[in-house]
Amino acid sequence: MHCPFLISILIVTCTAGCIAHRGPDFNPRDPKDPTVVQGVSLTNAVDPELLKPSMEEFRLGPGDRVEIELIGASEPSTDTVVGPDGRVYFHLLPGVNVWGLTLTETCTTLEGQLKQYVKRPRVAITLRDVKSRRVWVLGRLNRPGIYPLDRPMSVLDAITQAGGLYTAQFTGTTEELADLQHSFLVRHGKFMPINFKKLIHEGEMSQNVYLQPDDFVYLPSALATAVYVLGAVTEARAVSYKDQVTLSSAIANARGLLPEARMREVVIIRGSLTEPHCTVVNFLDILKGKAPEVLLQPRDIVYVPDRPLGILENAAQMIVDTFVRTVAANEGILAAGGVDKVGVGVNVGK
Numbered sequence: 001m002h003c004p005f006l007i008s009i010l011i012v013t014c015t016a017g018c019i020a021h022r023g024p025d026f027n028p029r030d031p032k033d034p035t036v037v038q039g040v041s042l043t044n045a046v047d048p049e050l051l052k053p054s055m056e057e058f059r060l061g062p063g064d065r066v067e068i069e070l071i072g073a074s075e076p077s078t079d080t081v082v083g084p085d086g087r088v089y090f091h092l093l094p095g096v097n098v099w100g101l102t103l104t105e106t107c108t109t110l111e112g113q114l115k116q117y118v119k120r121p122r123v124a125i126t127l128r129d130v131k132s133r134r135v136w137v138l139g140r141l142n143r144p145g146i147y148p149l150d151r152p153m154s155v156l157d158a159i160t161q162a163g164g165l166y167t168a169q170f171t172g173t174t175e176e177l178a179d180l181q182h183s184f185l186v187r188h189g190k191f192m193p194i195n196f197k198k199l200i201h202e203g204e205m206s207q208n209v210y211l212q213p214d215d216f217v218y219l220p221s222a223l224a225t226a227v228y229v230l231g232a233v234t235e236a237r238a239v240s241y242k243d244q245v246t247l248s249s250a251i252a253n254a255r256g257l258l259p260e261a262r263m264r265e266v267v268i269i270r271g272s273l274t275e276p277h278c279t280v281v282n283f284l285d286i287l288k289g290k291a292p293e294v295l296l297q298p299r300d301i302v303y304v305p306d307r308p309l310g311i312l313e314n315a316a317q318m319i320v321d322t323f324v325r326t327v328a329a330n331e332g333i334l335a336a337g338g339v340d341k342v343g344v345g346v347n348v349g350k
Contacts, residue, residue, distance in 0.1 A: 046193060050209040053152030057102040061132025062086060066103075068110070071122040079128065092117045103127060135211050137162040138331050139219035140178040146335060154208045155185065155194065158217055165200070165219070179222040181272035182299060185209070186216040186328045191321045195274045216328045225298035229254040230322055232261035232306040247294040248286060250302055260306040263287070267309070268294070269301040269319055278316045280309070 060066070062082050068090050069077035080088050086099025088106075093113055098106045107123045114121035130148035135158055138144045142163025147153075159165070165178045183196035196219065198204035211217070226238035227250050234255035239245060247266070251257065263284040271277045283304075285291035296302070301323055309315045 063131025065129035
């Protein structure tokens with residue numbers, strides 16, 4: 001699937017519970033402006049309920065490996081995997097559906113079906129490996145990877161399990177390697193308002209949410225200096241940042257605009273993902289020589305809309321959501337051993 005089509009698929013409207021609050025506008029032609037304007041949180045505060053570990057018992061799913069023992073029987077215990085259809089095969093049973101059952105419920109189900117073969121059966125089950133519930137913890141970590149979610153796990157727990165932030169070999173510091181301002185958590189395709197800098201550097205535990213199955217945590221490299229071009233362009237992509245990148249050169253590197261591009265409403269997002277600044281630039285005036293060129297900064301996100309922006313706050317939230325979902329999709333494919341990217345080639349650094 002090619003990039004322009006994927007971007008239109010990825011863009012979704014934010015739910016009512018997550019209305020954007022962008023930072024103040026900045027002057028895109030003044031490189032010092034974003035450093036002196038105080039940003040405002042883009043999203044609502046973290047829901048306090050997300051800071052509590054789930055009390056729900058673990059439920060089995062395809063890929064989970066369990067050891068089943070028929071107590072008192074001469075046969076040894078059976079090591080089996082829950083199949084793609086949610087069934088396990090044990091003793092003389094033809095296949096028992098355990099998908100979504102707790103271990104206790106699974107014991108009860110197996111004992112009930114074994115009664116036709118065994119008098120007063122008693123079953124013991126031990127969970128040996130979890131494949132049905134997992135979280136993605138990728139980026140500048142010592143052991144990035146896909147980890148089983150077999151117990152309550154917070155963001156800090158996940159980072160710790162992944163070996164912590166990657167440390168420079170010679171300086172012994174993580175400062176220049178992990179870009180916490182552009183780190184993110186994606187849940188069900190939605191950007192979660194977690195401020196990784198406050199969490200890791202300032203110990204702000206109000207940011208330490210508990211993870212859910214298929215959550216995606218990503219800590220990009222601080223060495224990445226690309227500019228990201230999304231929206232109504234021919235090839236949405238990351239543009240390498242060298243001496244300088246202008247808005248015109250960034251869009252040219254994305255192979256130009258699509259016919260439906262709204263050239264008068266090009267949005268530039270600058271700053272951290274949780275405290276971004278945004279501004280709207282009339283790109284048509286730049287092309288006509290009626291307005292000066294815009295010099296971009298490393299990690300700027302340029303978004304070319306194909307429809308009226310409407311409320312800029314909502315547009316800023318949508319653009320950030322689109323960016324993090326695309327990065328998560330691409331990095332997830334790489335982590336899983338895939339070759340083809342599913343969307344924009346937005347590589348935010350290794």
